Amino acid sequence: MAKTKVSINDIAKNLNISKTTVSFILNGKAKEKRISDKLVKKVLLKVQELGYQPNQLAQGLRTGKTNIIGLMVEDISNPFYANIAKKIEDKAYQNNYKIIYCSTENNQERAKEFLTMFTNIGVDGCIIAPTMGIEKEIKDLVNMGMNVVLFDRKFENMSTDVVMIDNQGGVYDAVEHLIHNNYKKIALIALALDKPEKEDRIIGYQKAMNDHGLNPLVFPFPFKSNLHDYVDDIKRILEQESDIEALVFGTNYLGISGLEAITSLNLRIPDDIAIISFDDHDLFRIHKPDITVVAQPIETIAQTAIDTLLQKLQGEEGDKAAYQTINLSTHIIPRASSQKNNHQ
Amino acid sequence: MAKTKVSINDIAKNLNISKTTVSFILNGKAKEKRISDKLVKKVLLKVQELGYQPNQLAQGLRTGKTNIIGLMVEDISNPFYANIAKKIEDKAYQNNYKIIYCSTENNQERAKEFLTMFTNIGVDGCIIAPTMGIEKEIKDLVNMGMNVVLFDRKFENMSTDVVMIDNQGGVYDAVEHLIHNNYKKIALIALALDKPEKEDRIIGYQKAMNDHGLNPLVFPFPFKSNLHDYVDDIKRILEQESDIEALVFGTNYLGISGLEAITSLNLRIPDDIAIISFDDHDLFRIHKPDITVVAQPIETIAQTAIDTLLQKLQGEEGDKAAYQTINLSTHIIPRASSQKNNHQ
DNA sequence: TTGAAAGCGTTACCAT
DNA sequence: ATGGTAACGCTTTCAA
Numbered sequence A, B: 001m002a003k004t005k006v007s008i009n010d011i012a013k014n015l016n017i018s019k020t021t022v023s024f025i026l027n028g029k030a031k032e033k034r035i036s037d038k039l040v041k042k043v044l045l046k047v048q049e050l051g052y053q054p055n056q057l058a059q060g061l062r063t064g065k066t067n068i069i070g071l072m073v074e075d076i077s078n079p080f081y082a083n084i085a086k087k088i089e090d091k092a093y094q095n096n097y098k099i100i101y102c103s104t105e106n107n108q109e110r111a112k113e114f115l116t117m118f119t120n121i122g123v124d125g126c127i128i129a130p131t132m133g134i135e136k137e138i139k140d141l142v143n144m145g146m147n148v149v150l151f152d153r154k155f156e157n158m159s160t161d162v163v164m165i166d167n168q169g170g171v172y173d174a175v176e177h178l179i180h181n182n183y184k185k186i187a188l189i190a191l192a193l194d195k196p197e198k199e200d201r202i203i204g205y206q207k208a209m210n211d212h213g214l215n216p217l218v219f220p221f222p223f224k225s226n227l228h229d230y231v232d233d234i235k236r237i238l239e240q241e242s243d244i245e246a247l248v249f250g251t252n253y254l255g256i257s258g259l260e261a262i263t264s265l266n267l268r269i270p271d272d273i274a275i276i277s278f279d280d281h282d283l284f285r286i287h288k289p290d291i292t293v294v295a296q297p298i299e300t301i302a303q304t305a306i307d308t309l310l311q312k313l314q315g316e317e318g319d320k321a322a323y324q325t326i327n328l329s330t331h332i333i334p335r336a337s338s339q340k341n342n343h344q
Numbered sequence C: 001t002t003g004a005a006a007g008c009g010t011t012a013c014c015a016t
Numbered sequence D: 001a002t003g004g005t006a007a008c009g010c011t012t013t014c015a016a
Helices: A008-015 A019-026 A037-050 A056-063 A079-094 A108-121 A135-143 A167-180 A200-211 A229-240 A252-264 A282-286 A298-314 A317-321 B008-015 B019-026 B037-050 B056-063 B079-094 B108-121 B135-143 B167-180 B200-211 B229-240 B252-264 B282-286 B298-314 B317-321
Strands: A068-073 A098-103 A125-128 A147-151 A161-165 A186-191 A218-221 A246-249 A274-278 A292-295 A325-328 A331-333 B068-073 B098-103 B125-128 B147-151 B161-165 B186-191 B218-221 B246-249 B274-278 B292-295 B325-328 B331-333
Touching (some): A008 A019, A008 A037, A019 A037, A056 B056, A056 B108, A068 A079, A068 A108, A079 A098, A079 A298, A098 A108, A098 B079, A098 B098, A108 A135, A108 B056, A125 A298, A135 A147, A161 A167, A161 A298, A167 A200, A167 A246, A167 A274, A167 A292, A167 A331, A218 A229, A229 A252, A246 A252, A252 A274, A252 A282, A252 B282, A282 B252, A282 B282, B008 B019, B019 B037, B068 B079, B068 B108, B108 B135, B125 B298, B135 B147, B161 B298, B167 B186, B167 B200, B167 B246, B167 B331, B186 B200, B186 B252, B218 B229, B252 B274, B252 B282
Parallel strands (some): A068 A098, A068 A125, A125 A147, A161 A325, A186 A218, A246 A274, B068 B125, B125 B147, B147 B161, B161 B325, B186 B218, B186 B246
Antiparallel strands (some): B292 B331
């Protein structure tokens, strides 16, 4: 911690005026308080000279506002979250907010501790991609008056703004895309933090399969902190279910793990097996063959989340009551991994 | 910001004792102050009951310690930095420190503003992967008594701890690896934020080439915030210098851009051109053929940086004077992109 | 037009 | 063994 910082008192003493006056000037209330232009200039000059910077801790303590936004994501090293974080941080910064972020690794305990940290530190609001099991804690936060915007996952009956994408529709489209390319035996490998029947990506898959009279085949996975563990699991699936024609992956790291599994089994994409993954990724774009994906509108998600929060933070107290759920749609980026060369 | 938080006063009033006593108990000074076990228990119980959490702003204001560490990196969406950030955050969290991070995008102005933000907010220390041109600001920070650990890049004559990797040696090894695999016309594509002759990765390349009597061919690049822009540049190079046999990339995103360029020109790796890149990446591991890399010891870098800082923060005032530069070495992960099948 | 003083939630010195 | 109170740096009400 910096030692000898110059405080508002130093400015005041140095100029033989009261710190009140300095504070007024610094907070742009000079006109309102009809402080003479001369004095204003003198103070501003001294501020420059002494390199005064307000202590945000004291400011925060006094005003109850810290200009800090808490951002909680599942895994900051996942490009999906990293890019959202970057965008959010950028926008926050432009509006004079700082981001204090944390990466939960889907650890419920950690997530809870981060939430109390947010309140202890006094963040003005937070943007959260919630993990399972922290519904109560978030509710408490909201009840205490914290401004919260959720994204990526949501809870039922929660009084917060939510930015979601159409997970069901995204996977539905993916399955249809495969069906249109003449694949029939299509399996889904997806994360199921909650019960499978409550996971939208699984639901979307099942709907699509049913609508086309095909048998669904779902492999639900728990979250694993070591992503490499998925590779072996997927290899096992591929070995046991060798008649699978196409695979849909519910997240980018499942897709990447799948790619590794497929490669190590010497299967060819898309001839032996077609694949399509949720979330775009450099790797999917550059891989040969390149991989068809269900792309999330990352920019829009970030933009919407931060805009919504800033509006709450800067808006009237009145409109705090109005909560909205914003649904954004995904789009398929068709690439080589989902269309057999010799087909049709 | 949370509204009705229970304060230490509430506890005191509720129990009809002074807040001093509560504070002593909460800070583990009960024995030292010989407070009765009964009272201690009663207070702790009430704390539980009321769900008291200390206000860290007030704590910070009073003690001059915030338990916040500032982390500044070039680009949080680069897996190299993201993984380091994750590791650092993890370790910090275990030691009851929070991370407030920011991503400079190599923007000098932004970096400077973040640094003043760090002091205004009163972080206890910071870990910085510095961009060019902020040498003076970092020096000021250090002079104010801030604990600073630098990594990834360093400045000369700076009184801070530094965690570096052997950039020269890493590239040197890469070049030798290629030479051993019978490549002669080896070019380097690397970032040069500073003058090329001051960039260790460029120096290492030149040394290696000279030591083996080969002509160096360096393509230095400025930082570009849109990484896609590199692709076209690299394509142009490949078209103009069609006799290049092997390419060394100075960073992972240059390597990825190179891969895109090579693919779009329909060149085969490693038969038409061999490549080796600095920094490992999922993409390099999974790409076909997989890409040889100079891997940085990410875990160790993160571990060393945070350990060094924590030691400073928690250690005696005395050892602040001792600064060390820690050099870690890289290692080559040989893969298919750097050895011709028909060679030898 | 300017200033004194209270107060935000803590900690810590000095009493008792 | 416990409590009163000043202080951290700032904002803001009230007074002059």
